[in-house]
Amino acid sequence: MIADADSIGTLVDKERGLVSREIFLSEEIYQQELEQIFARAWLFVGHESQIPNPGDFVLSRMGDEPVIVVRDRNRRVHVFLNSCRHRGNRVCRYDQGNTSVFTCTFHGWTYDLEGKLTALPFHDGGYNDLDKPAWGLWEARSELFEGSIWGCWDESAPDFREYLGGTELYLSALLRSIDGTPGGAEVLGGVQKWRIPCNWKVPSPDTDRTHGWITHKSVDAVNIAPSGQGRRDRSDRGQSYTVNFPEGHTMSMTLPREDAQPYRGSWASTPIVGEYLDHAYQERKKKMGALASTQCAPGIFPNAGSQGGQPWVIRIMHPQGPTTTEIWSYFLIDRDAPREVKEIIRDYYGRYAGPGGMTQQDDMENWHWSTAASKGTISRRLPYNYQLFVDEQPLHGPSNFGLPGLFCSITSDENHRRYYQRWAEFMAAKSWDELRVHEHVK
Amino acid sequence: MHALTTPTEQDRLLLRLEIEDFLYREADLLDERRFDEWLELLTDDIRYWMPMRRNVPYGEQDREYTVERLDMSWFDEGKTTLTQRVLQMKTGSHWCEEPFSRISHLISNVRLLDVEPSEVRVSSRFIVHKNRLEDEDHVFIGRRIDTLRRVDASWKIARREILLDQNVLLAKNLTAFF
Numbered sequence: 225m226i227a228d229a230d231s232i233g234t235l236v237d238k239e240r241g242l243v244s245r246e247i248f249l250s251e252e253i254y255q256q257e258l259e260q261i262f263a264r265a266w267l268f269v270g271h272e273s274q275i276p277n278p279g280d281f282v283l284s285r286m287g288d289e290p291v292i293v294v295r296d297r298n299r300r301v302h303v304f305l306n307s308c309r310h311r312g313n314r315v316c317r318y319d320q321g322n323t324s325v326f327t328c329t330f331h332g333w334t335y336d337l338e339g340k341l342t343a344l345p346f347h348d349g350g351y352n353d354l355d356k357p358a359w360g361l362w363e364a365r366s367e368l369f370e371g372s373i374w375g376c377w378d379e380s381a382p383d384f385r386e387y388l389g390g391t392e393l394y395l396s397a398l399l400r401s402i403d404g405t406p407g408g409a410e411v412l413g414g415v416q417k418w419r420i421p422c423n424w425k426v427p428s429p430d431t432d433r434t435h436g437w438i439t440h441k442s443v444d445a446v447n448i449a450p451s452g453q454g455r456r457d458r459s460d461r462g463q464s465y466t467v468n469f470p471e472g473h474t475m476s477m478t479l480p481r482e483d484a485q486p487y488r489g490s491w492a493s494t495p496i497v498g499e500y501l502d503h504a505y506q507e508r509k510k511k512m513g514a515l516a517s518t519q520c521a522p523g524i525f526p527n528a529g530s531q532g533g534q535p536w537v538i539r540i541m542h543p544q545g546p547t548t549t550e551i552w553s554y555f556l557i558d559r560d561a562p563r564e565v566k567e568i569i570r571d572y573y574g575r576y577a578g579p580g581g582m583t584q585q586d587d588m589e590n591w592h593w594s595t596a597a598s599k600g601t602i603s604r605r606l607p608y609n610y611q612l613f614v615d616e617q618p619l620h621g622p623s624n625f626g627l628p629g630l631f632c633s634i635t636s637d638e639n640h641r642r643y644y645q646r647w648a649e650f651m652a653a654k655s656w657d658e659l660r661v662h663e664h665v666k
Numbered sequence: 667m668h669a670l671t672t673p674t675e676q677d678r679l680l681l682r683l684e685i686e687d688f689l690y691r692e693a694d695l696l697d698e699r700r701f702d703e704w705l706e707l708l709t710d711d712i713r714y715w716m717p718m719r720r721n722v723p724y725g726e727q728d729r730e731y732t733v734e735r736l737d738m739s740w741f742d743e744g745k746t747t748l749t750q751r752v753l754q755m756k757t758g759s760h761w762c763e764e765p766f767s768r769i770s771h772l773i774s775n776v777r778l779l780d781v782e783p784s785e786v787r788v789s790s791r792f793i794v795h796k797n798r799l800e801d802e803d804h805v806f807i808g809r810r811i812d813t814l815r816r817v818d819a820s821w822k823i824a825r826r827e828i829l830l831d832q833n834v835l836l837a838k839n840l841t842a843f844f
């Protein structure tokens with residue numbers, strides 16, 4: 225009722241910067257999101273460093289559903305629905321491991337690493353000519369991007385690179401090691417997974433540069449940053465902007481600066497890390513030129529967020545109901561960094577991020593209560609305000625900076641306006657034909 | 667009449683009572699939000715570690731816990747960070763503990779695992795109940811394995827392993843000390 229094509233338009237008013245609270249609360253809208261967004265979009269499911277060897281698998285999620293990410297004998301990566309084709313039981317019950325088959329514990333249907341149904345009980349006799357190839361594990365399209373693994377259920381969706389549009393460059397930069405080696409990052413052992421009582425969209429769009437001064441006031445005061453000042457080190461870089469893309473991707477970015485020394489002075493209390501990063505940065509400059517000093521961490525529509533550097537993390541907001549989100553945080557680090565360096569950097573991630581992190585604990589508190597305090601009959605009639613810099617004309621990256629994206633002031637709400645506009649497009653579209661972006665901002 | 671216990675067993679029993687008393691007093695300091703006094707119960711080289719727990723096949727239980735100092739964990743830190751947490755709690759702007767939650771630590775199943783002249787390793791179970799604002803309510807259950815060290819005639823915590831019985835953390839955050 226609420227979410228037909230016409231009424232969706234009334235929930236998101238991009239021109240005025242208003243978004244209805246209903247889209248963060250309504251069960252009906254949530255059910256349609258699973259269909260219209262999560263069954264169509266490219267979703268982050270993991271990183272190759274989690275499954276380096278043939279037979280390695282790791283459980284993940286796409287939307288509200290469990291999937292298995294596995295590397296087959298020929299080293300190809302597959303993404304399968306973790307649900308038996310017989311009568312639906314989960315076929316894998318372990319978070320990660322190595323295996324040669326997935327055997328369902330209910331009646332014993334057995335699938336190989338390519339998802340093929342290879343054995344089933346009482347096959348001789350009863351089933352006559354069961355078309356085995358048609359009864360393999362249900363497989364998503366999957367693509368690898370510089371170590372990251374993405375899945376998509378929709379055959380008509382564009383390939384992942386087209387889906388990324390102008391963010392390809394930035395996602396690549398995020399996934400490089402500090403010294404600029406493509407795909408040189410690895411995921412630290414231990415993906416943090418936890419549930420928050422808020423809608424999955426609340427933490428999804430990047431960037432909200434207007435909340436930190438008060439949300440994180442207490443942690444600023446106790447100086448957890450690597451240099452011992454504030455919660456994070458001020459980056460020695462140029463002017464910062466919010467940047468968005470017609471595909472719904474959003475991020476913030478600081479423009480490159482020739483003389484930037486982003487690691488000088490950071491990590492002052494642990495010179496071994498400072499020296500490592502400083503050296504890596506010189507290498508990065510050789511490989512990436514001006515782009516080396518930009519700090520960018522794209523949020524990929526609909527539910528993949530990231531942070532670069534301090535800390536360095538990919539964060540997925542899995543929907544678990546209209547007002548429940550399960551966040552999975554994957555912490556990244558240079559694969560080849562010395563162990564001591566990894567340990568010190570990891571210590572910082574731990575005190576900053578996740579449900580035990582001194583910074584993010586307060587994000588969770590505010591996300592929770594923004595949801596709880598919006599639920600009332602009167603409260604839910606009032607729109608949320610995303611009007612900061614609503615009249616600002618975005619600068620087109622290519623013409624002004626030689627970098628892709630629509631650039632706005634760092635405290636602009638334009639990223640949110642773009643994100644919710646894209647959300648509305650997905651919710652109203654009958655198929656991918658209506659969603660294709662014809663003019664990427666590359 | 668013969669003695670019910672040998673002197674060593676009696677010593678051990680008394681020691682366990684002493685350790686239990688220490689753990690209960692510690693719990694009270696936390697629940698009464700006397701965090702500075704609580705910090706004084708920690709040695710300067712304390713390791714405070716709460717791993718994440720994976721679902722692993724039988725026979726691979728060695729992979730169940732994330733690895734200390736190598737993987738990400740829920741907590742894996744020392745006194746500097748624990749002290750910062752206390753300072754943060756006292757700023758009045760740490761919103762997830764402002765106002766303070768009502769927290770109770772129930773400690774039970776106390777057993778001494780190893781006894782050395784100046785150190786004991788002790789296992790216990792905890793129920794940490796957190797109730798906050800009007801109706802927010804969380805229960806954390808698990809096991810702790812502590813190493814207590816005798817320093818100048820009193821006990822201090824030199825190591826605390828916290829094994830929470832959860833895989834996906836079912837709470838929005840972890841703001842209590844365990």
Ligand code: FES
Nearest residue numbers: 308310311328331
């Ligand atoms: S449900 Fe899997 S074999 Fe029957």
Ligand SMILES: [Fe+2]
Nearest residue numbers: 435436439587
């Ligand atoms: Fe934040």
